[in-house]
Amino acid sequence: MRLNTETIVEKALLLVALSALMSLLLIAVFIFKEGVPFMVKVGPGAFLFSSEWEPQNGLYGIFPMIIASIWVTLGAMLVGAPLGIAGAVFLNEFVPRGVMRVVKPAIELLAGIPSVVYGFIGVMVLAPLIRAHLGGPGLSVLAAAVILGVMILPTVMSIATDAINAVPNSYREGALALGATRWQAVHMVVVKAARSGIIAGVILGMGRAIGETMAVIMVAGNAVRAPGSPLDSVRTLTANIALEMGYASGMHRQALFATGIVLFLFIMVLNSIAMAAMRTRAGGR
């Protein structure tokens, strides 16, 4: 009887686990089924490297949006990664445990704020500030980068915190015993030892930034144009899909699925790099 329950639970769990995998597979198959014929028809070169996106005239070049996604994501990294890593180092190495126990969950709470709220703050506060002090339309690469930078902060920070936390205390003690100051011990030993985990956190944050949609639609301005400066308005790959899927049909709809393939590949590559980085850490000890 007992054995029976065991098997039933085991099989049920297997089924549940497989369903997650199956949905991933179904999503991938569906996107590729819709998008690949389109890419073949238009030609990958014309699709990926042309700057003309005019679906009503049969022009489907997503190059400006690829560039926009890269700019916005790198911008978000410039804002989010230093803050996240510095925050993690500070919380782990320079603050009493009690303080950390309050501050860390507070920062992780940032991850629970809906993205539309970030977007709203971006539109109401950040964009007018940028417009008043730096010029341009305000809804821009810069606004999107700052908002996304804050949004990915909890991801970067909690993974970096875990990585730094996992560095054995003997490393710190050894460094201090050799005459290193606290700061020297931190940046020469602890951060180096936790490097792969920190990199993994940054890359996972990048994946989140490139996939974010709602907040970006609200603050990036959505002009289809490769940005010439951080103050220009841009449309990212995700924003393009979300903005146009409501009314796209035929070739246009397929073009959006093909845009999805490009995003899918971007995120797959980023996640593989993150996983490889995490494995290095595990293998390195």
Place this chain on the structure above:
Amino acid sequence: MRMKTIPAVSFLCAGTLALAACGRSGETVTMAGSTAFQPFAEKLAEQFMDAHPAIVITVQGGGSAMGIQSAQSGAAQIGMADLVALPPEANGLESVIVARDGIAVIIHPDNPVSNLTTEQVRGIFNGSLRNWNGLGGADAPITVVSREAGSGTRSSFEKILKGVSLTKDAIVQDSNGTIRETVANDANAIGYLSHGLLNDRIKAVMIDGKEPSTGNIIAGVFPLVRPVFLLTKGPAAGAAREFIDYVLSAEGQETIKDNGLLPAK
């Protein structure tokens, strides 16, 4: 991150709602499309449901192209579209004009410009006029704000002005409401929206000396006017028919007029 699934989810919900309602005695009518007409449809639906408690009407936005598409696919029983002329995609749909709507060109209230010619509006949206100083405003670059390509307001606007091919620098927003917010927040912006949605956070400019007032639109002197269509696949039946009749009734038309749109006739 999670928000991108919202449109798909709302579709599913609408579908499930419709199914659930079919099982009950009441009927559900889903409407989708024009974001310019959406607030009016919501108001009309509210009044209609007060009088007909057994019928539930849900109203969604999405833009006119989506209104046509969802009427074709059956995702909505009634599609809403506000276009100068229905495109070929609407072939086979029954259409009825329920209101007329002016398109106002709007700027920030602090902008001193008060009149533009159609020629100038065309130039601004084409990208050939880029600074307010030649138009009676301050020396500042113009921020052009437009709707997405599937919008009925945009296609009507471009069609009436003839020969507008939107500048690549234009900021794109996906509803009348966000256009209004964007323009209200940017002293150098110019956009356009349904004249029924004008408020005091933005300023409507005169076009060729004509204010986008209800009087001017009825008299036919304001150039930017388009009809609002309700679309059904085949002749409307049941609750959808009742609702459309209500919209066309004296009471429905009065509501449309009171809220700033123009009656159909």
